[in-house]
Structure formats: structure tokens, C-alpha cells
Amino acid sequence: MKISDIGGEFELIKRLTKKTKNKNIIKGIGDDAAIIKINNKYIALTTDSLVDGSHFSLNYFTPEQVGKKAVEINVSDIFAVGARPEYALISLVLPRDTNVELIEGIYRGMRQAGEKYNLEIIGGNIAHGKQLVIDVSMIGEAKKEDIKLRSDAKPDDFIFVSGDLGSSTAGLNLFLNNINGFEKLKRKHLEPEAKFYKVKPFLKYINSMIDVSDGLASEVQRICEQSRTGAVIYADNVPIKEETRQAAAVCNKNALDYALYGGEDFELVYTVSKENLNKVKGYLVGRITKERDIKIYEKGIEKIITKHGYNHFLESNK
Amino acid sequence: MKISDIGGEFELIKRLTKKTKNKNIIKGIGDDAAIIKINNKYIALTTDSLVDGSHFSLNYFTPEQVGKKAVEINVSDIFAVGARPEYALISLVLPRDTNVELIEGIYRGMRQAGEKYNLEIIGGNIAHGKQLVIDVSMIGEAKKEDIKLRSDAKPDDFIFVSGDLGSSTAGLNLFLNNINGFEKLKRKHLEPEAKFYKVKPFLKYINSMIDVSDGLASEVQRICEQSRTGAVIYADNVPIKEETRQAAAVCNKNALDYALYGGEDFELVYTVSKENLNKVKGYLVGRITKERDIKIYEKGIEKIITKHGYNHFLESNK
DSSP states (O other), rough: BBGGGGSSHHHHHHHHOOOOOOOEEESSSSSSSSEEEEETTEEEEEEEEEEEETOOOOOOOHHHHHHHHHHHHHHHHHHHHHHHEEEEEHHHHHHHHBBBHHHHHHHHHHHHHHHTTTTEEEEEEEOOOOSEEEEEEEEEEEEEGGGGGGGGGGTEEEEEEEEOOOOOHHHHHHHHHTOOOHHHHHHHHHOOOOOOHHHHGGGEEEEEEEESSOHHHHHHHHHHHHHHEEEEEEGGGGGOHHHHHHHHTTTTHEEEEEEEEIIOOOOOEEOOOGGGGGGOOOHHHEEESSOEEEEEETEEEEOOGGGGGGGGGOOOOO | OOOGGGGGGGHHHHHHOOOOOOTTTOSSSSSEEEEEEEETTEEEEEEEEEOOOOOOOOOOOOHHHHHHHHHHHHHHHHHHOOEEEEEEEEEEEOOOOOOOHHHHHHHHHHHHHHHHOOOOOEEEEEEEOOOOOEEEEEHHHHHHHHOBGGOOOOOOOOEESSSOOOOOHHHHHHHHHTTOOOHHHHHHHHSSSOHHHHHHGGGGGOOOOEEEEOHHHHHHHHHHHHHHHHEEEEEGGSSOHHHHHHHHHHOOOOOOOOOOOIOOOOOEEEEEGGGGGGGOOOOEEEEEEEEEEEEEEEETTTOOOOOGGGGGOOOOOO
């Protein structure tokens, strides 16, 4: 049985997840980062990898940009649970003919990104394989009151996103179609950045949070899955920049699809109770519902999202 | 410039390593696991990966055995610094046509191995690639007095190994040459196990320690590198089982080479001061020296080991 036969990665992860027993595990599988308690400290742990050809291409990424991206996507996961990144382990799989300069460039990029966050690389591993893989594991610390989980959305919460969506996917598609110009969008794809600074000022008014690695629809579904809720997404409210729309048009694609299913924007999606609505900033893009469907309203038309709509295994351009 | 041009993985890691600033880092890059301090707790962190075709083959490994091995090699690294494994993150790279049953089998094996150590899987990631890669990150806790580093060997320390070497490499070569029989050796390759229980009773008499993932010569060099010492290895004292010698002979290989350069035995190599010699168990296989060469005495002949002798990138059978 293939992964696509069982409904994709979501279902696979469900099958693989078992209950944990250790009472120091505050949150195991199912969030941007796991959270454990060590004495009175809350420690967040996450791992995410970049695979050559899947997540980057050295045809348009510099080695430094690959390294930066590998760090930023993990930093984003640590921040997404309300923790602060501190240490990283780097596990590399290298083809035998890999150039030393390439690896040094990737490490330089990782260090440059890490410096912004006082992140230290404390260990790693090198193995050999057919394809370059950069796997980063990261740990960070959280104050108890700052911890934000996917599982804490409440029915009637409003859903916000911290910034415009679809620009990274627009950038990717410009590269894939060899289209000149649109440098700003391309840079969004090449140099993604964690966006925690945008939500930090009003963190205490947020109920649940997730970062956008796979598109708004996917992230809202993850929140709903963990919170046992549904949601309505107001598609007409999703912030999409004019240049993203133009780039999508040039590629014969739909900018809203980029935003909903494209991913890698690393903006934050968060839910807020009605009484805190005026305490937060961002773009209001939906509402959490008690009914467990996920619906999208677009120009007055209601659609129900299926799991397959944004399944990794079924996407063509990732 | 290729990795082999600069002298291999050792030199690469040296180039990539930079000084860390955070004073809570007790040990960064350069040991089996990193060690950080969180409040008054000492936390060990490590990462190690298995790549299909490099570290295992599904032609002779069951999925469960692959999963067990992925856990045991990391458990061994955590134990090698004197810590106790507690939590793991699993990062998978999967080819798109991977069977769900294969992944479930790998996870079953990881859980079976984990249960022995009360290890909990708390998170992970799934990405897509050409080749199956299982990257495990593990964290554990150590008592300050139990921490054993590669860097604490002293000149005149005696070098011990906790058990026989070369059997895993013998097993691998039997598989590669399609030779029947020798089931015990094959099992050593298929089901490696961390050996910490062997040294635990006399841990406090050990100065420095490392686990055997790449052969005795390589591990002794790592200790010397970190401790700024040299060593003499008494090749005639290296414990090699008769069946390992027989299997090597069948494959037209040298059993001592398996022991020195083969690896994956996961026995522990440790150094002990003269005054504690009668407090420890194991096989005495060498001595730490002030002079920084690494010499091997074999049947009265002295050889100096070069870096290339056991370089990953130059080995033919791994």
C-alpha cells in the first residue's frame, strides 16, 4: 500500500503516532515542535529537512541560501510553539562527489541565519547517499505562559495570518518556468525568514498557532485536527500581494491556490477569541467552528476541502 | 575540491567547526553527543542517520531491524558520553513509492528498541527524496559525575574495549558475498545493540570513552584528536572471535582489518589510568601516548596509521 492510497502524509503520521507515557512530555507528535519539561524548564524540540531537488535546487539557490533556509524553517517551528531557538544539530547526507566549497557555503549560511537568533550549532553527523539532504534538529526554551499549541483553538475563535501568502510559491514557479524579473518574489522563495517578531507583541492573546510551511488550508486543517474542530476560511480575505497575482498569471496559475496550498511563506496562522479581537494584529482569514468540516468561502461559493487538496504526495510542483 | 582531497570527513568536520559562545554548552561538535546544561541538568544531544544502500539493505534487513538499528546507534552515542537516552525525533526521507507497511515496520522496530530504554518518540518529519533516509535525533540526561568525553584521555592511560570487534563487518561481508551460514555474525550486523551495560558497573574509573561505530583505529584516533594525544594499539590483543576470523577467511579478507577499520560493533572503547587498572573489565588493547602519532604493533611490527587508513570516503565495503 502506497502513502497516497491511505490518504497521504496526514494519515501516515496518525498511523505512526502512539500514546507516550513519560509525564514530562507536554506535547509529542502533532505540533510544530515537541515540548518536554526538564525540571521547571519547558524545552521545545523539532526536526526538519531540506532535500536537494525537493526543497531547493542549486540551479537557483546559492549554498548560503540553502543553509539559511535549513535554519529558518526550523527556527520558524520552534517559534511557532512560542519557544526561543537555542541549539542545533546538523545531519548531512552527501553524495560522494560533493564539493567541500558547497558544504562550507551551506554551513556559512546556517551560521549567518543562526547568529540572528543566538543559535549555536553543537553537533551533527555526516553520511553518504545519492542525494544531498540537510536535516536540522533544533532545541529551544519556552516560558510556560508563551507556549502555543495547534491543539488549543476554540470554536468561534477567529483565524488570523501574520502576512501575505503565496509569494514563496510564486517565486518557485517563476524559477521552474524560467521567467525573468519578479526579483522580490524570487527572493521570498530563496530566503524565507521566520516571522515570530510579528506576533510576539500580542502573543498572550493567541489561543493556538502554527507556521505556514504548506499553505493556509493545510495549516488550518492541522489546527482543526489537533483541536478537534472545523473551520471556515474566507478566501477573499486571504492577503495576496499584487505582484504574486501577476506572477501567478504569467505562470497560468491561480494566486489563491498558491496561498492556500503552496506553502513556505513561514507566516504564522493563529486563532484568537472574540474578546481579544482588538488586541491583535494581522489579517482575519477565517473562523474556527464546532462542526468538523473545513470550508472555504470564495466569492459567495462554499467549498469543502478534502484531505487530498493539499497532500504533499499529490502536489506537482513541490 | 572533493572531500577526499582534503583528507576526508575528519578534516571536513574540523573545517566546519567553530567556537561556540554560549556558556551552557559543556561539549559541542567533536564527541558522540553534545552536552548542554539546562539549569542544573546535563542534557546530551546527538543525531545519526541510516541511508538505504549505505547503512542497510532491504535485501537482508527486515524493516523492523532497520528501525531497531536506527535507534540503537543513537542510544549508543548517548550512552557513550555517560548519559541515559530519553526522547527521540525521527526525520524520514521517503521515495514517493514507499510502502506504508515498510514505514510501519521501521517504526515498530524503533519502538521495540526504544522500549528497552524507556525511550519515547516525541516528534519527527517526513520529506521526499530519491532514497530512504532515517535520521534520528536523540536527547538524554546525564549526571555530572557520569559524563565521559573523548577529550579526557591522559598520556599513559590504558585503552580498553568492552567486547569482541569485527563481527558486524564480518556479517556485512557475508551478505555482500552471498555466503550461507554464519547466522550469529549476520545477526550482529542486522541487530546491533548498545553495550553500555558492560561498562556501567565501573564507569567512575573511566577517563574517556567512545563507541565503536567505525572500527577501533578510527575511534582511538578520535579520542587522540580530542585529547591531543597519540596512542599505541596492540593489534595482537584486539579481541576477535574465531568465527569472525573464519568468515573473513571465506571472504578473502583480514579479520584484524574488520576490527580496526570495519565498525558498527558498538562496543565501547575507554581509557583508564594505571591506578584504576584493576577496577575495570574489558580487553586491554592499547595505551595513550604523549607523542601524537597513532601506532599499531602487530606481531612485533610497528605501523603508523594515516588518516586515510579508515576514511569513510575511501572505504570500499561500507
